[in-house]
Amino acid sequence: MFIYRPSDHSAWCLLLSLLLLPVWEAGSGQVRYSVPEEAKHGTFVGRIAQDLGLELAELVPRLFRLASKGRGDLLEVNLQNGILFVNSRIDREELCGRSAECSLHLEVIVDRPLQVFHVEVEVRDINDNAPVFSVSEQKLSIPESRLLDSRFPLEGAADADVGENAMLAYRLSPNEFFILDTINKKDKGKFPVLVLRKLLDREENPQFQLLLTATDGGKPELTGSVTLLVVVLDANDNAPVFDRSVYEVKVRENSANQTLVIWLNASDADEGTNKEMIYSFSSLVAPSVRRKFLMDNTTGEITVNDLIDFEDSNTYEIRVDVTDKGSPPMVGHCTVLVEILDENDNSPQVFVTSLALPVPEDAQVGTVIALISVSDRDSGANGQVTCSLSPHVPFRLVSTFKNYYSLVLDSALDRESVPSYGVVVTARDGGSPPLSATASVWVEVADVNDNAPAFAQPEHTVFVRENNAPGRHICTLSARDPDAQENARVSYSLVERRVGERALSSYVSVHAESGRVFALQPLDHEELELLQFQVSARDAGVPPLGSNVTLQVFVLDENDNAPALLPGGAGELVPRSLGAGHVVAKVRAVDADSGYNAWLSYELLQPAAAAAAGGARGPFRVGLYTGEISTTRALDEADAPRQRLLVLVKDHGEPALTATATVLLSLVESGLAPRASSRAPEGAAGAPTALLDVNVYLIVAICAVSSLLVLTLLLYVALRCAAPPGEGAGAGAAGKPALVCASAVGSWSCSQQRRQRVCSGEGPPKTDLMAFSPSLPPSSVPDMEVEQQSVGGDQYRKVC
Template structure:
C-alpha cells in the first residue's frame, strides 16, 4: 500500500488502520449443512456466501473457490447467487459405507485478503436399500433322528443402509415342524436358526419348503426373501458340535504371517467316518478374509496369511463350517470374531494447501503465510496430531480447525536485519513411541538486476581479459580443444558477483521421525549464474533411503543401521518452490 507524502500524520494513520483491518480478517469459520442422499441435481444446500459474510459481487474478484477431500464434484457453488447446491448424485453407502456418521468436508478459500472457511455437509441416510440375502435359496439337510429343540443355523440378510433403515426383523412362513429363533447382539449381526418343534418322518414328509422374510425399519419398509429348502434324511443322525458358538479374538495389526489365531474344536457323537470332522470357511466368507486367514481342515487351526491393517479393516467376522464325513454329511457353524488392535505404524503427514511468498517487510501482524493440513492414518491417541513451530522466529501457528493450521506473522520484519527465514513445522502424534514429521518453509530475498551489474569487481575484469586472450590464441593455435578447456576453467574459478548467485525459490522438504533420507539422482542442488537473468536452482525431492553426500562405504553402514527403523515410518515428502 502506498502513502502520499503530502497527507498529514492523521491520514496516514487512517490508511494504516484500514490496511491492518483488511489483513486481520483472515481467520477461520465453520458452517454446518445437511442434505439427503440421492438428492437431485441442483438441490439447495445452503446460502454459503451469505452465511460466510461475503458479498456476491466479490466472489469472482476475490477468487472464491471450494476444495473437497475426495469427491470434489458432489457439491458446487453458484458464483452468481452464492448458493451451495448438489452437483452430482450422492450415494451415502458409496461415500461412507457402514459408518454411522457421514459428512462431506469442504474448504472454502478466498483471496485478497486470504481467508479460509470450513464447511461440513452431513449426508442423511434414506431407506433406498432393501434387505438382501446372499443366495436366492438355502438348502438344509436334516436327519429324521434329530431331537426336538435342535437348532439349524441359516444365513440372514444384509442392508446397506444405516441406523433404523438397516434394522432388520425376520418372519418365517407358517410351519408345524419349525420355528424361527433369532439371537440379537448389539455389536454384530443377528444370528438365525430354525428350531425343531415336531419330530421329522422322512417317509411321511421327505421335503419342506419355507419362506424367510427380512424387513427393515425404514419408512416405507423394504423387504427381501429367501427360500428355505429342507431335505429330511434318515442316516448319520449326529452333527458336529462346536465347543463355542462364538470365538472372540484380539489381534495386533502388526501380527506376522503364520501366527496362530485360534484353534477350533468340534466333536461328533457318531463313530467312524460319520464322526470325522472337516473344517472350512462358510460359503458367505468374503475373498478379503480368505486372503488374510487360512484354516486347517483337520486341526481347525486358523492362522494369519496376509498383511493386516487396522486402518483398512477394524474387525473380521469369520463364519466357520464343520462337516462330518457321513453319507450324507452333516454340518454345523460357529463364528470367529477377530477385533484388530491399532498400532502406531503411520507417521503424521503435512500438506501445504496454500503458500503466500515472498512476504513484504512491512506486512502487518497476523498476515497468513501458509495454510497447513496435518493428518495421521492411525486411530485414537495414535492418530491425534499436534503441531509446533521452531522457536525464535517472527511467526506462529494458529489452529483454524481440527488438523488445520495457519502460519501467520507474529512480530515485525526488518529485511535489512534478516532477509530470509527457514521455518520448521513439526507434527507429532500421540502414540507411544510417537512418530513425527517435519516441514521447512524458506523465503529467499530478491536481487535486482542493477545490483548484479554493480557488483562486478577486479576478479571479474581479470576473467574478461583472460577470455579475450584465449579467443586470440584460438584464432592461431592448433590446440583448440585445450584452449576451450582453459577458458572453462578460468570462468568457473572466478567468484560470482555478490547477489548474482542468490538462492532460488522457496523449497519445502519433509523428513521422517527417524531422520532417514533418500539420495536423489542429483547429489546436490546446482546454481546457474547469469548476468542478465535471475539465478536458477535445480530441485531435489527426498524419499526414505540414504542421506545425500555419502560415499559407497558410508551408504552401506547407514542402510544397515536404519533398516529396522525406516521400515516403521513412511513419511510423505512435499516440495514447493
C-alpha cells in the same frame, strides 16, 4: 446446535423438511449443514455466503472458491446469490460405506485478504437400499434324527444403509416344521436361526422349500428374500457342537503369518467314525477373508495367512463349519468375530496449500502465510496428530479446525537481516513410539523501501589545486542502500545553492549513477578557497528515500600571481649630505597568492654603469625583506647626480615569479627640497629611460622659472604620497592593530589586509588575512619613482 423446524403440523411437510432443510451451526470457525443423499441437482443446502458473513458483491473479486478432499464436484456455490446447492448425485453408501457418520468437509477460501472457513455438510441416509442376500438359495442338510429345538443358523441379509434403515427383521414363510429365531451379534445386528419345532421324517418329506424374507426399518420398508432348500438326511443322529456359537477374538494388525488367531473345539456325542470331525470355512465366507486366514482341518486352529491391515478392515466375521464323518455327515456351526487392534504403523501426512508468497517485510503480525492440513490413517491415540515448527523462525501455527492449521506471521520481518526462511512443519502422532513427518515451506521475504541510502561519513574533505582543467574528477561519493532491486538503486544529485552571485552547478557537477564529482571550470584560490556544498543520494523506491553528505573542497594555492608593486615614497631628491644607513626610498609590493607563494624578497640589480666600472660598490642598497632603499656610505661629489636603481621583487613559489621596479634618485645639495617621481617601463630599456630623463629636465626647468610654484607643487605631492590610503598617519595612529608574524627572517607586521572570498554552499563570503609585506618605519621616506614590470606576464603598472 440450532435446528430449524417448521410450525406446520402436516406430516408431509414435516417429512419434506427433515429431508431437505439444512441444519447449520457456527462455532470454532465451522459452519455445518445437512443434506439427504440422492438429492436432485440444484437442491438448496444453505446460504453459505450469508452464514460466513461475506457480502455477495465481494465473492467474485475475492476469488471465492470451494476445496474439499475427494469428491469436490458434489456441491457447488452460486456466486450470484451465495447459495450452496447440490451439483451432482450424492450416494452416501458410495461416499462413506457403512460408517455411522458421513460428512463432506469443505474448505472455503477467499483472497484479499486470505481467509479460510471450514464447512461440514452431513449427508443423511435415506432408505434407498433393500436388504440383499448373498445367494438366491440357501441349502441346508438336516438329518431326520435331529431333536426338537435344534437350531440351524442361516445367512442373514445385508443392507447398505445405516441406522434404522439398516435394522433388519426376518420372517419365514408359514410351515409346520420350522420357526424363525434371531441372534444378536455385537455391533452386527441380528442374524436368523432356523429352529426345528417338529420331528422330521425323511420318508414322508425328503425336502422342504421355504422363503426367508428380510425387512429393513426404513420408511417406506424395503424387503429382500432368499429360498431355503431343506434336505432331510437319514442316519447320523448327533451333529458336532461348538461350546459357543459366537467367538470374539482380538488380533493386532501386521501380525506375522502363522500367528494363532483362535483354537476352536467342537464335540460330537456319537461314537466311532460319526465322532470324527473336520473343520472348514463355511461356504458363505468371502474369498478375501479366506486369503487372510488359514484353517487347520484337523485341529480347528485358525492362523494368520496374509497381511492384516487395520486401515483396510478393522473386523472380520468368519463362519466355521465342523462336519463329522458319519453317514450322512452332520454339521455344526459357529461364528468367529475377529477384531483388529490398531498399531501405529502409519506416519502422519502433511499437506501445504494456498501459499501467500513472497511475504512483504512490512507484513503485519498475524498475516496468514500458508494453509496446512495433516492426517493419519491410524485411529485413537495413534491417529491424534500434533504439529510444531522449526525453532527460531518468526512464524507460528494457529489451529483453525481439527487437523487444519494456518501458518501466520508471529513477529516483524526484516529482509536486510534475513532474506528468507526455511520453515519445517513437523507432525507427530500420539503412538508409542510416535511417528512423525515433516513438510518444508521456503518463505521468501519481499523487499520494501525501508532503508535510505547512507554515506560512510556525514562529511568528506578533498583538496584540489587551483587552475585545474575543466571537467576534472574531484572525488567519488558512494552511498550504500541495504534494500534490493529498485529500492537499492541510488542516484546522486547536487543540493543546489548559490555561491556568491553564481549557482553551485556552474562550479561542480555530480554523475547521477556513479557519484563521481567533477569540477566544471578552473578554480581560483584567490577567488575561492573553500567550496562547501551538499550531495543528495536518493533511491528508486516508492516513496523514494534519501540522505545528504557535505563535501568540502579546499582549493590549494598555485604560484600563478607575480608580485605587484604598490604606490609609495616621499621624494626623489636626495641630499648629498646624507651619511651611511639613511633610508631614501621604499619599494612596496604585494602578491595575490598565499603562503610561501606570497612571501616576497627584494634585490637591487647591479647598475650597468657600476658593472662597467669594474663592479665598484654602489652608494645604495635595498632591504631583502623590507624593500627599503638606504645609503651604504656617505655621498660625495664623485657620485653621479642622477641615480637609476633597478629593484627585483621575487616571491618564493616554485617556480618563482618576479617583478622589477626602476627608482630614479637625484642627488641635490642640502638646501634644495626633495622631490620624487616614479614611472614604469613600457617594455624596452632604452625608451623608458629617455622618457624619465626628459621629465626630470622639465621639472628642473620649471623649478628654475618659478621656485615658489615648484616648492608649492613639491609640498603638495609630498603630502599626498607620504600617506597612502588606508595606512594612517604613523605607527602610533589609531586604527586596526597590526598582526605580528614570525618568520625565518625576523618579526613581520602586516601592513596590508586583502579581502578574500571563502565560498561555501551556505552563508556570505568570509574575509581573511592572506598577503603580508614588511611594515614601514615611522620616519618619513623620500619619494621615489617606481617602474613595475612583471616577469611572468604582461602586467604593467606605474606608481606615482
